Amino acid sequence: xxxxxxxxxxxxxxxxxxxxxxxxxxxxxxxxxxxxxxxxxxxxxxxxxxxxxxxxxxxxxxxxxxxxxxxxxxxxxxxxxxxxxxxxxxxxxxxxxxxxxxxxxxxxxxxxxxxxxxxxxxxxxxxxxxxxxxxxxxxxxxxxxxxxxxxxxxxxxxxxxxxxxxxxxxxxxxxxxxxxxxxxxxxxxxxxxxxxxxxxxxxxxxxxxxxxxxxxxxxxxxxxxxxxxxxxxxxxxxxxxxxxxxxxxxxxxxxxxxxxxx
Amino acid sequence: xxxxxxxxxxxxxxxxxxxxxxxxxxxxxxxxxxxxxxxxxxxxxxxxxxxxxxxxxxxxxxxxxxxxxxxxxxxxxxxxxxxxxxxxxxxx
Numbered sequence: 001x002x003x004x005x006x007x008x009x010x011x012x013x014x015x016x017x018x019x020x021x022x023x024x025x026x027x028x029x030x031x032x033x034x035x036x037x038x039x040x041x042x043x044x045x046x047x048x049x050x051x052x053x054x055x056x057x058x059x060x061x062x063x064x065x066x067x068x069x070x071x072x073x074x075x076x077x078x079x080x081x082x083x084x085x086x087x088x089x090x091x092x093x094x095x096x097x098x099x100x101x102x103x104x105x106x107x108x109x110x111x112x113x114x115x116x117x118x119x120x121x122x123x124x125x126x127x128x129x130x131x132x133x134x135x136x137x138x139x140x141x142x143x144x145x146x147x148x149x150x151x152x153x154x155x156x157x158x159x160x161x162x163x164x165x166x167x168x169x170x171x172x173x174x175x176x177x178x179x180x181x182x183x184x185x186x187x188x189x190x191x192x193x194x195x196x197x198x199x200x201x202x203x204x205x206x207x208x209x210x211x212x213x214x215x216x217x218x219x220x221x222x223x224x225x226x227x228x229x230x231x232x233x234x235x236x237x238x239x240x241x242x243x244x245x246x247x248x249x250x251x252x253x254x255x256x257x258x259x260x261x262x
Numbered sequence: 263x264x265x266x267x268x269x270x271x272x273x274x275x276x277x278x279x280x281x282x283x284x285x286x287x288x289x290x291x292x293x294x295x296x297x298x299x300x301x302x303x304x305x306x307x308x309x310x311x312x313x314x315x316x317x318x319x320x321x322x323x324x325x326x327x328x329x330x331x332x333x334x335x336x337x338x339x340x341x342x343x344x345x346x347x348x349x350x351x352x353x354x
Contacts, residue, residue: 006343010335013322021324
């Protein structure tokens with residue numbers, strides 16, 4: 001026996017990287033871990049973890065030397081450069097704030113294998129503009145030797161304005177895709193409130209034929225966009241005759257375009 | 263358990279009763295305490311091998327950083343738990 005005065009019914013035990021123990025005990029009403037020194041057989045500190053869970057049954061402490069993923073290495077690098085609110089999406093899209101400006105970038109989907117660098121740090125090298133967008137880009141070299149290009153797009157204030165017609169084309173395509181998928185509830189969210197009342201029963205009635213109907217649409221053509229109102233046109237061939245349908249969008253106070261009539 | 267998804271999958275029958283504690287030795291081997299005593303557990307098959315027979319009320323296990331000492335905490339008195347240590351001997 002080594003020590004005999006641990007609390008009653010300790011049932012979770014783990015060695016920390018510093019050699020001390022972390023333990024928890026049965027029926028503890030809070031989620032707490034306790035640090036224990038086996039040299040003197042004494043508990044050094046108690047730490048409470050804020051969570052609705054209790055009664056620690058087991059503790060697993062990560063090893064002292066973690067292997068960071070490429071994303072974690074990039075996040076650490078950006079933090080060390082002073083960036084905040086860093087978001088690195090699964091699709092490789094990056095946004096991060098520096099001095100009140102949000103900067104945007106995209107990781108190349110291609111990762112080139114290489115020889116391990118011998119360092120445990122990410123190496124970031126300036127390279128010329130690789131995607132011809134007017135901004136120089138970066139080459140990332142990970143400790144594994146893998147290399148990846150990070151395309152820098154500049155700050156948000158440097159982005160070209162999004163064309164309103166492109167926004168509406170995307171909304172039209174998304175709405176039709178949800179209709180083809182049979183999701184009327186999502187589809188009507190693309191409509192103004194009054195249009196929802198009018199078209200929801202129509203969508204529901206036509207739902208079995210929606211794939212055929214949407215497939216017969218011509219591309220949505222722009223007629224005009226004036227401030228918060230837009231008119232588009234779509235053509236359909238019905239019984240051998242080409243019919244023209246106007247589609248109207250209104251921009252709400254929230255800045256979102258919604259279909260108001262068609 | 264898949265650390266990314268939390269999905270569980272069965273590896274195999276340990277072959278001993280009431281395994282109440284698990285601990286990895288720094289060499290990557292997996293150890294546990296059962297009603298029959300200390301086990302080394304094959305991670306490929308799940309099968310346990312009894313290394314140290316004993317009927318103690320062990321609740322938790324952990325190895326020291328070098329993998330030389332296995333510590334076990336036992337609920338063997340009414341008022342408090344006790345800490346036991348077992349020296350690993352690769353020859354035994």
